[in-house]
Every structure is written in structure tokens, then in C-alpha cells.
Amino acid sequence: MIGAQVLNYRIDSKIGEGGMGSVYLASHLQMRRKAAIKALHPNLVNNTQIRERFRNEAEAMASLKHPNIIDLYDFLETNQGLFLIMEFIEGKPLDDYVRTVTGPLPEDRAIALFTKALDGFAYAHDRGIIHRDIKPSNLMIGNENQIKILDFGIAKILNDVNKGLTRTGSKMGTVLYMSPEQVKGLSADRCSDIYSLGVTLFQILTGRPPYDEKTSTEYDVYTKIVNSPLPRLRKFNPGVSERMQAIIDKATAKEPQERYQTAIEFKQALQSLVQQTIPTGSTLTTTAPTGGSVNPQRQAPPNKPRTQNRKPAPKKTAPNNNIWLPLSVVVLLGILTYLVLWNPLNIKPLQKIAVFSHAYKKRNATTKQDKKETVKITLRKFYDAAESRNFDNIRPFYRKTITNYFGNKNIDRERDLRSAYKYSWDKVVTEERHKIDWDSMQYSEDEEGNHTAIFDYTYEYQPKKAKKPEDQGKTKSVSRKAEVRMDKEYRVYYVKNIKK
DSSP states (O other): TOEEEEEEEEEEEEEEEOEEEEEEEEESSSSSSEEEEEEOOHHHHHOHHHHHHHHHHHHHHHHOTTTBBBEEEEEESSSSEEEEEEOOEEEEEEEHHHIIIISOOOHHHHHHHHHHHHHHHHHHTTTTOOOSSOOOEEEEEEESOOOEEEEHHHHTTTTTTTGGGGGOOHHHHHHTTHHHHHHTTOOOOHHHHHHHHHHHHHHHHSSSSSOOTTTHHHHHHHHHHHHHHHGGGGTOOTTHHHHHHHHHHHTTOGGGGGOOHHHHHHHHHHHHHHHHOBBTTTTSSSOOOOSOOGGGGSSOOOOOOOOOOOOOOGGHHHHHHHHHHHHHOOOHHHHHHHGGGGSSSSOOOOOOOOOOOSSSOOTTTTTTHHHHHHHHHHHHHHHHHHHHOOHHHGGGEEEEEEEETTTTEEEIIIIIIHHHHHHIIIIIEEEEEEEEEEEEEEEEEEEOEEEEEEEEEEEEEEESSSSGGGGTTOOOEEEEEEEEEETTTOEEEEEEOOOO
């Protein structure tokens, strides 16, 4: 197949193999666009029922136009094969992403990621299209933080031909996520998808499926799916809340009528959990709350840290305000390019959702231990927000003027800091992760109620352009010590690396 032409696409390489066929990376001959081409196995090609089902389902799949569903560009039926020509996404399947990049996700990050997938499933369900084969490997996490659903309608293509597929000949990886009714050989509906989504969320939170395919037989897994509830989440991740456990329990109820009846209901339950987590006064919206008023006219001109304060430019000379931006950006971006390797802010791609509020203060945090714990929680949320690669999520954590940002003095949050983050995301690194050694954290409070945290961390990153070709795409890491200061409202105003 390599080098062959399918419609206007040239097949470049083979990138996968599945139960239904092979997947190839292809290039459009006229447009600079990549595509993934799924070629069904030759033994399926001559089956008339498969061909009929293929035509019907391919048409339905092509009608799905949603940002969280892989786009089907075209399909082709020939004597030589059946081909699906689909959008190509660079990234990792969700199970690989959790296993190799993030580890088990904390609840807020899991919800931020998972609810986008639920949007895609809700869209398809509303159009009468059921997936039937939901599992983490069918959810792709793209380099720019997309989450995309793969293989809508693929399972149904084989449904009428091989009724026994759910009971015999299926891969264990698929069995682990089946609903009880699918295990029994009954028809699947949207509630069957809800069950499989609940098991998938289980894996996002724990880093593993509920059943061990290495020690369990297929029959054992069938029996547990039909008769036993999933293992408790805390068995594998003690940090999971009881409220999350209740949501998983409902999604994976044995009887379909006892589950969430729609993906939107499932999403609302998860969002409700987030709302209960954030103290009263915070706002849950599609972007992060501002966390306070900002008066740009009173902000210090950006990036004049080593000179005396200047008066703001009069309104009548508005063009002069624009002069400050390129000057400050040039200085900041140059410094950031150098300092990104020591950057304690992990800016790893995850989608935006406004669970990132600075308002994580403990009520009546009066003792030193309470305040230290509040700083720790705020720092964790601060880094989670930074990982979203969306400045609106990071913004509420910062004070209006940052007195020290890696040596830069009196940095303007709205202009300089925003530009610095954007430059880092666009030009410097593709993937980042931080690992904070919380045991190393030293906490202190000054007379004015400001808080200081000093801690060790490991910064892992993938540079957009490696110095050596053989290093391209490889993850690098550096160990550093950071000092972060917050005011009495727990807003960050000082970020600096210090010598160990």
C-alpha cells in the first residue's frame, strides 16, 4: 500500500493496525494536508453485508461535524478495498497520554479534559449515532490540546455480520470497557456509551482500567461487568473524592435506566462537583474568572524595572501607549527564551475550563499550618491553570503588577505576561510538565500577611526546536528550586528561581 494513491491522497506510511484493518498516513496531492486512511481488512471487503453497512455508516460518520470528533473527509468503495479517509491528529491516545505523560489526573484536570469529550458524544447521540466501542484508545489527545473521538460508527459496521463479536473473538482491551448489555449480546444505545465513558473516566483518574487484563480471564471480566460494581477508585488513587465516586457509580450502574441518560447529564454532574469544590463567590464559566478589577490606566508601564516610575501617558497621546508593548515584549521574550528551561510554570496542553480560580483559600485559615496548606493548594491550582495553555485561566492567580518575574521588575500582567506566555507556547516548547517536591516546601509569612513558598521541582519539557536533530521530540528535564510569593489574598506577585 505504501506509495499507492487513494483518491487524491498518496499513502506515505503505515501508522497502525487494528481488528478491522490497517491505518496509513497519507498526503493530499494538491493541498498541504495530511490524512489518516483506514483500510478494512481484505477478508471483509467481499462481504456484501459489510459493504452495505460500510456505505450507510460512512455517510452517517461524514455528517458529524464537531470539534471533538475526528472529521471523515471521504470514503471509497472499490473491488480492492474499503477506505475511510479521515482527519489526521498528531498526538497520543488517551491511555498512552495518561500512562506516559500525566499519570492519573487530579479531578479538576480530569473534568476539564473529559467534559470536552462528553460534548462530542452528546452531539453524536442527539443525531442518533451511537459509538459502541468507547475506550481510551479511541480518544486522541492532540499536540494543541484537542481531544478527538475516533471510530464513530466503525463497530456498527460489523454488528449484523458478527453477532458474536461481543462475546468471542474480541480483544480484551475492548472487553474491559463494555457495558453489561453488550456483554450479554443485547443492543447498545446511548446509555451503553455512558457506561463505557464511566469506565474511561475511571482510568483517567486512576491510571488503569478497573480490571487487570493480565491476571483476569475474559470470562472473569464478563462476569464482573455483569454482576459486580467497579472497584473503588480510592483503591488505586486515594485522592479521589467520594463525590466523584458517586458520579462513577451512577455512570456505570448495571441497569441502563439507572445511569445518566445523556452525555449532557453526565457533564452537568461533573461540573456540579467542580462548583462544590470552589468556594462561594467564585464564578464557573467557560473562561476563568478575573478575580478582581483591573484598571489598565493605573498599571505601571511594562518592563521598566530598573528605572524610576514614569507617569502614564495621557489619553490624548494614545499611540504612545502602543510604543511600550513592542519594547516590553522584546525584552520579556528574550529573557523568557533563556529562562524557559528553568521555568517552574508547567505549561502543558490541557483544554480551558474555568475550574481555575485563585479563590481556594481555606475558610478561617488563621494558623500557620492552615495558611501553608492554602498556599500549597493555590500553587497546585496555579500550575494546573498554567498547564491549560490559556492565559485567561492563569490570569486570576496573578496580581495586577508582578514585582519580580525571573528578574524582570514590575511586570504588567495584562500585556507583558500575556505576551511572554504566548511566546513560550508558540515558539519555545511543545509539551511541559512540572513535578514539585512538596516535602521540600518551606513556608513563611511576613508582617504584612504576604506568603512565601520555596520548594524544589523538576521541570520536564519538549523544545519545539532541538539543538540536535536526534533530540527532536525527546523530553528533557532540569531540577531547580523556586521561590513564589503571594499577597494576603493569595495572588502571585513574585516568581524566581534561586540557587540550591
